[in-house]
Amino acid sequence: MSRFAGKTIVVTGSGKEKGLGQGILRRFADEGANCVVSDLLIDAEAEGVAEELRARGAKVTAVACDVSDPGQCQALVDQAVAAFGTVDIFVNNAGIGFMMKPLLEVDPKDWATVIAVNLSGAFYCTQAAAKAMIAGGKGGRIINIASQAAKTGFPHLPAYVSSKHGMVGLTRASALELGAHGITVNAVCPNHVTTGLGGQQNEYFSKLLGFDSVEAYLANMSAKNPMGRPGLPSDTAAACAWLASQDAFYVTGEALNVSGGEEMH
Numbered sequence: 233m234s235r236f237a238g239k240t241i242v243v244t245g246s247g248k249e250k251g252l253g254q255g256i257l258r259r260f261a262d263e264g265a266n267c268v269v270s271d272l273l274i275d276a277e278a279e280g281v282a283e284e285l286r287a288r289g290a291k292v293t294a295v296a297c298d299v300s301d302p303g304q305c306q307a308l309v310d311q312a313v314a315a316f317g318t319v320d321i322f323v324n325n326a327g328i329g330f331m332m333k334p335l336l337e338v339d340p341k342d343w344a345t346v347i348a349v350n351l352s353g354a355f356y357c358t359q360a361a362a363k364a365m366i367a368g369g370k371g372g373r374i375i376n377i378a379s380q381a382a383k384t385g386f387p388h389l390p391a392y393v394s395s396k397h398g399m400v401g402l403t404r405a406s407a408l409e410l411g412a413h414g415i416t417v418n419a420v421c422p423n424h425v426t427t428g429l430g431g432q433q434n435e436y437f438s439k440l441l442g443f444d445s446v447e448a449y450l451a452n453m454s455a456k457n458p459m460g461r462p463g464l465p466s467d468t469a470a471a472c473a474w475l476a477s478q479d480a481f482y483v484t485g486e487a488l489n490v491s492g493g494e495e496m497h
């Protein structure tokens with residue numbers, strides 16, 4: 233398929249092997265999109281992600297961006313436009329989910345860091361991407377990678393859960409104002425996926441909940457999931473591809489669960 237031939241996608245926090253961002257870019261590369269890999273640093277790992285996308289046939293550029301800095305978010309969009317002429321699809325994927333502590337022990341600095349990246353970062357990038365899409369005059373798609381933690385509470389992750397709930401609010405508020413420009417804004421809410429971030433959560437929660445091993449914790453998670461397994465990056469990527477496709481033009485302001493039925497509201 234080449235549904236996204238000639239389109240440009242930017243994914244923040246996409247420079248890690250096995251991350252959701254890499255999975256999303258693989259799917260869009262396979263469907264013909266120009267890809268912008270972005271992460272805090274464009275290090276050897278991020279260069280490797282970019283190189284693999286080129287091997288899949290995509291035109292790729294890689295741009296460093298700390299999404300907690302509004303100026304860097306604007307520069308990311310500017311560099312994407314300079315490289316490919318437009319930004320058609322922007323995915324707010326960068327996130328911090330490794331600060332796990334009981335509510336009463338969370339340091340205000342850690343709280344602020346998580347909100348700055350997960351929520352404020354998505355806001356800064358939404359502003360910058362939407363301005364470029366409006367200037368381009370062809371509409372666009374903004375997709376926020378929220379979480380199951382946007383729909384329900386989890387212990388020892390108060391800042392993460394709050395930031396992800398906030399992302400759904402940002403999605404709805406942005407969708408209302410950007411629809412007039414042909415821009416849809418939606419969130420995707422994946423359940424657990426064993427990425428770098430997900431792996432750190434596995435280590436912590438398997439101990440917290442008294443499992444003998446991470447494997448036993450994951451087996452229990454699979455047994456409780458209606459579809460019998462945790463999520464995969466390709467599940468989230470498929471949802472993003474649909475939301476970015478012409479078929480989803482009339483869908484905006486939604487927060488789509490991609491959880492094998494683990495989350496249903």
Ligand SMILES: NC(=O)c1ccc[n+]([C@@H]2O[C@H](COP(=O)([O-])OP(=O)(O)OC[C@H]3O[C@@H](n4cnc5c(N)ncnc54)[C@H](O)[C@@H]3O)[C@@H](O)[C@H]2O)c1
Binds near residue numbers: 247252298300
């Ligand atoms: N893995 C899961 O179980 C899961 C489930 C639901 C949602 N998510 C969300 O998916 C997204 C991707 O996470 P992942 O699981 O692929 O983990 P990951 O650790 O592979 O990806 C997170 C990425 O964000 C980057 N990042 C961190 N701080 C940044 C900053 N200030 N600026 C730019 N980039 C920054 C990291 O370098 C990393 O590449 C996150 O928003 C996460 O909350 C993950």
